[in-house]
């Protein structure tokens with residue numbers, strides 16, 4: 001199971017998922033508390049078919065936080081986000097963005113794989129959203145990059161962001177770019193993605 005490494009300063013952690021439920025404040029529970037709560041979660045039916053829940057990877061103090069969609073087959077098997085073909089595309093993006101290991105982290109809107117890689121449903125996104133918000137709060141990135149429309153639907157339901165145009169949400173800069181998987185199937189988008197990155201480099205450099 002790959003997780004975002006625990007911050008050595010993450011002292012204020014809950015002892016277990018039950019404690020997390022009782023406090024009703026995941027942020028107070030720190031990275032380890034959130035991880036325990038995710039692993040114990042049965043809030044939507046996806047827990048019945050999941051092999052490994054996928055929590056996140058990368059820095060615990062990222063400048064840029066990528067928010068993907070949901071684990072795919074390889075991610076579900078390994079418990080690591082973006083470890084399949086989409087992961088290779090994300091690696092290319094990281095290189096193009098000139099981000100080093102301590103500069104970024106990646107999480108998904110859902111922690112469990114929807115069977116057959118179908119799109120997440122609205123109730124599933126709503127059920128998992130407290131984890132998404134808690135991870136954002138703890139990771140406290142300078143910029144949130146929503147990778148595609150599902151990440152947008154989860155983060156700001158009902159809102160439509162322009163591709164590549166940053167917006168301010170409660171003091172956080174949010175930018176919507178293409179999901180790396182979308183670049184695999186439509187190579188033309190790769191050039192557009194690079195243009196959007198070039199136009200926004202000032203957000204993280």
Ligand code: SF4
Pocket residue numbers: 038041042043044045046047053110111112124127128
């Ligand atoms: S997808 Fe999220 S809400 Fe649903 S069971 Fe998994 S962790 Fe819980």
